[in-house]
Amino acid sequence: MHIEVSNLNKHFGDFHAVRDVSFTIEKGRLIGLLGPSGGGKTSILRMLAGLESPTSGDIVFHGKKVNELPPQERGIGFVFQNYALFKHMTVYDNIAFGLKVKKQSKDQIRERVMSLVELTGLKGFEHRYPHQLSGGQRQRVAFARALAPEPQLLLLDEPFAAIDAKIRHELRTWLKDMIERLGITSIFVTHDQDEAIEVADEIMIINKGRLEQKGSPWDIYKNPQTQFVASFIGESTIVEDVSKLKGFEDASVWPGTKALIRPEYIEVGKRSEFRIASATEPGRVKHIHFRGSEWMVEVTVGDTTLITYRSLEKEVLQPGDEVSVLVHRAYLFNDNDSWIMENKLKEDPMPIHI
Amino acid sequence: MKKLWISLTYLVFIVLLIIPLIRIFSGSWAEGWEGFVEALTRPQSLHALWMTTIIVVSVTLLNTIFGVMLALYLVRATWLGKRLKQLLNSLVDLPFAVSPVIGGLMIVLILGPNTIMGVFFEDIGFKVVYALPGMILATLFVTFPLMVREVMPVLQEIGTQQEEAASTLGAYSWYTFWKVTWPSIRWGVIYGVVLTVARSMGEFGAVLVVSGNIMNKTQTATTLVYQDVENFNVLAANSVALVLAAVSVGLLLLMEWAKKRKGH
Structure with missing residues (x-):
């Protein structure tokens, strides 16, 4: 009806x-x-x-x-x-x-x-x-x-x-x-x-x-x-100042804006695992938790802690490891508005065509 | 020490309950079966037992219908304000708190032959006080909380969801009451009926005040026992009392049975 x-x-x-x-x-x-x-x-x-x-x-x-x-x-x-x-x-x-x-x-x-x-x-x-x-x-x-x-x-x-x-x-x-x-x-x-x-x-x-x-x-x-x-809906971490993260520096033009980042927006791994290393930034593994079908990884970048998942197929990280972190996108919001911001460094600055 | 307490408890139990029962029994059989039958077949005994029967039956009927209805309205009605509901809820217990004699007196004061309402009813040929209607009214007053107090907790416990489910399935209130609510409250109602019968059969104070205790007219079994005792007719008093006691024991057994079923 x-x-x-x-x-x-x-x-x-x-x-x-x-x-x-x-x-x-x-x-x-x-x-x-x-x-x-x-x-x-x-x-x-x-x-x-x-x-x-x-x-x-x-x-x-x-x-x-x-x-x-x-x-x-x-x-x-x-x-x-x-x-x-x-x-x-x-x-x-x-x-x-x-x-x-x-x-x-x-x-x-x-x-x-x-x-x-x-x-x-x-x-x-x-x-x-x-x-x-x-x-x-x-x-x-x-x-x-x-x-x-x-x-x-x-x-x-x-x-x-x-x-x-x-x-x-x-x-x-x-x-x-x-x-x-x-x-x-x-x-x-x-x-x-x-x-x-x-x-x-x-x-x-x-x-x-x-x-x-x-x-x-x-x-x-x-x-x-x-x-x-x-x-x-979904899992997320709230980041107070997203402009500190690599690729999101432009966010500083909107003061008072926070970011919400989902675990699936984040990739962590050894430097060699990333194709565009310039978009990543260094982080340190804080904790890892086994979640049955994957690892949940807590990683600190600067003074923010992000949460993400990592496949069991990949090399096992240990707490304290230095890793590279790639944040694909963030969901930005302030009191009046909300929008999605992509990592601007993700676009390859020097694409190689074969 | 513990043994002493146990025997003391049993002693109290025996003195308070068992000995009086035996005494009534032996008292009514003091002149054998014939004396017992004779005491019971006096015209005033037959009339008093008949009056008691009428009162018990009509009070139980009225109390069951209105008690269940009031319980339903107190628990289910959302249109009553919370405060008003609380007030009504505590008013239900009033007869428990007020002495039955005072309850009877209130009826005489409102409906007695010297009051406006009393005169009005008498004019239309309906005598209330010093007649059967007043006695029923007085007994109703005394027994009113019994049914409400039995049914209300059961209604609260089963909640409204089954009734709401019935309404979404297309059933209106009458059908819902008989098919859904009644089977759940049935044993509570039966328990309330047993209590009401027991209480209305044994009521003395309120009925005495309202009835005037006129032999062969407004005398009930309990007020007859009282009068027989006053007249030192101990055998007759014991015989009528034995009948009342026997019915009470029967009710007690019925009550135990109802209580067990109520749990299910």
């Missing part, structure tokens, strides 16, 4: 939970609402569901304003953070609930429930009670229950928060496949950037009740529009 939200505000007493949020969502998209806890994501989701009413602003589904419509009439499915399964009902009855409300015939209900049981891989568990299921199974029941009345919009509040790390990974992929297959417009809330990047077609970053940026994960990573987005 096509969703349009304009100037949405929500106050809880003195607390301004959602501030002037506007966005549109195309039909069939899978959207991730990402941001730190307590940032207003869940409030937005609950207002879309009709479980909370906005203080001001409009919510429009399919060109029809739904502000006054109760949750029963909005045609949505909602998956709660702790699933909120009906604990005195079996898996079958949980999934059938929305169909029984609609007074469908027993055969119709049976057919729909069994197809959802099949779809969610819960076959053989129909007669279990929620407390007899594992976390992942409960999540699937919640998912099947929300889907049973064929909603136009699926809302998921931290759907993976209560599941242990390994199964979470499997479930994410499963959920993404499932939603893609069904083609249902879905919005999920998460505070985990990996989850949002991996699952969502589009991410909306919410901070302190504001929508900071909306776009595809790659877009947001590449072109963060605010400092918050830049520091929230």
